Amino acid sequence: MSIRDWPAEQRPREKLLNKGAASLTDAELLAIFLRTGVAGQSAVEMAQQLLQRFGSLRALLQADLQEFCQAHGLGSAKYAQLQAVLEMGRRHLTEELRREQSFTSPDAVKNYLLAHLRDQQREVFACLYLDSQHRLIHYEPLFLGSIDSASVHPREVVKAALRHNAAALIVAHNHPSGIAEPSRADELITQRLKEALALVEIRLLDHFVVGAGQVVSLAERGFC
Known part of the structure; x- marks a missing residue:
């Protein structure tokens, strides 16, 4: 079943908009980043499989380009997007710290x-x-x-x-x-x-x- 066919309250994107990002599981957050799945798998199912493969969300975020691209459905474009997201997070923390005592x-x-x-x-x-x-x-x-x-x-x-x-x-x-x-x-x-x-x-x-x-x-x- 496609994510589009899920009840609205179970779809990761709608759940985030209604309840906030903190309410999502690791797989749901990753699914929003992936946007689409692969043949026979929804984005959430693909995300769950990736988390099982790498062991944790943090391990996935730490993977180098070669290791990342070995996973089915991932490639250099997704790797570049993920690194950009991580760097934006770091820069956000930098700006937050500059505003703080x-x-x-x-x-x-x-x-x-x-x-x-x-x-x-x-x-x-x-x-x-x-x-x-x-x-x-x-x-x-x-x-x-x-x-x-x-x-x-x-x-x-x-x-x-x-x-x-x-x-x-x-x-x-x-x-x-x-x-x-x-x-x-x-x-x-x-x-x-x-x-x-x-x-x-x-x-x-x-x-x-x-x-x-x-x-x-x-x-x-x-x-x-």
């Missing part, structure tokens, strides 16, 4: 960092440069690889903060393992950064560790 809205910062860092396959150390009202000036990945006292250079962080005329800083890095628990090395580099930035009167507001679906604040643990 970032230090008084930790949820906005955490959502922003999850969007940028949780799916990275290697460790990325990033800086959020803030103005005097703690609004975002610029986001910048600064170091790649294992994050420890040898690979994160406080002098480079200070130089970058001065270049962006930042009044305050939030730093963050991801754990590709998916576990967001800070290590002893994370605590030590946080203290070194705090001391180095203080010399040029720039405040380190927080150091976030990003896992698969969790973000841990070192400030909340007393390290900033």
